[in-house]
Amino acid sequence: MSDIAFLLIVFFMVTTVVTTDRTNVNLPESLERKEAPKNSAIIVVTKEGLCKASAGEEMSKPIAMEDVLSFAANVMIKDLTKAVVLKADRDVKYKLVDQVLNQLKEAGVRQVYLLSSKEAVR
Amino acid sequence: MKLEKKERDTEIPTSSMADIAFLLIVFFMVTAVFSATKGIDFKNPPPQEQADIIPEESIHIMITAENQMIVDQKPMPLRELRDYMKPKLEINQAKPVIVQCDPESTYDGLMNVFDEIRQLEGEIWGRDEDGNVKNHVNLALPTQEEIAQWGQFL
Numbered sequence: 001m002s003d004i005a006f007l008l009i010v011f012f013m014v015t016t017v018v019t020t021d022r023t024n025v026n027l028p029e030s031l032e033r034k035e036a037p038k039n040s041a042i043i044v045v046t047k048e049g050l051c052k053a054s055a056g057e058e059m060s061k062p063i064a065m066e067d068v069l070s071f072a073a074n075v076m077i078k079d080l081t082k083a084v085v086l087k088a089d090r091d092v093k094y095k096l097v098d099q100v101l102n103q104l105k106e107a108g109v110r111q112v113y114l115l116s117s118k119e120a121v122r
Numbered sequence: 123m124k125l126e127k128k129e130r131d132t133e134i135p136t137s138s139m140a141d142i143a144f145l146l147i148v149f150f151m152v153t154a155v156f157s158a159t160k161g162i163d164f165k166n167p168p169p170q171e172q173a174d175i176i177p178e179e180s181i182h183i184m185i186t187a188e189n190q191m192i193v194d195q196k197p198m199p200l201r202e203l204r205d206y207m208k209p210k211l212e213i214n215q216a217k218p219v220i221v222q223c224d225p226e227s228t229y230d231g232l233m234n235v236f237d238e239i240r241q242l243e244g245e246i247w248g249r250d251e252d253g254n255v256k257n258h259v260n261l262a263l264p265t266q267e268e269i270a271q272w273g274q275f276l
Contacts, residue, residue: 005143012150028233032240033160088229095225102265105166115161
């Protein structure tokens, strides 16, 4: 009995990801999904247009949409190869996404991951 | 007088072991978040490569405010996009693909197009063991200012 229980514990301990962000967003769906590297910086855009960011280690903090550039620049100074994960709601207007992507580009971010959830096969 | 040796019970009490184990299970089950770290990868071009994209020779995908697609000035449903792009990319693998989104369109529309393009890349160039496509199309996601600059071409 307790053997099984410990097996389950180990399973859940291994699969538990210490997430840097727990904002609930409705991710867009896609068939193509690539695993983002661990400890990537993350930028969250909610349906309401609010922006949150985290450099990878600590919990994400709300920031203004215009501050993405300085945030990303700070991240890139420490590690030039760092990837940035964009976690945006599927109903976010493109102009906000454009603002974020544009600022990331200006900050010199090369690798961006656009988070998605698994799509049911069409 | 003969002293009787006291028998000490040296076993660890295991009767509560399963209880503790289940408590831990419940804790990890509640805190477990299953991999929310997968998505479509997108490479930002280095600044100097920007000029390489010549709008006239590209496939131009426009996403309207209603998330409808207009590909090279013709409306097109999402499922026809792959069949339309495939022959063009097979002729010229470096053909630029410009994705222009209306500011009022949603993120979902963009992701659908990106997903289709990635699937198409898989069809044309194949995938490695990890399921990653081997080559990417020359994709451009112009910003609003760039669109204004290219205005006469688009």
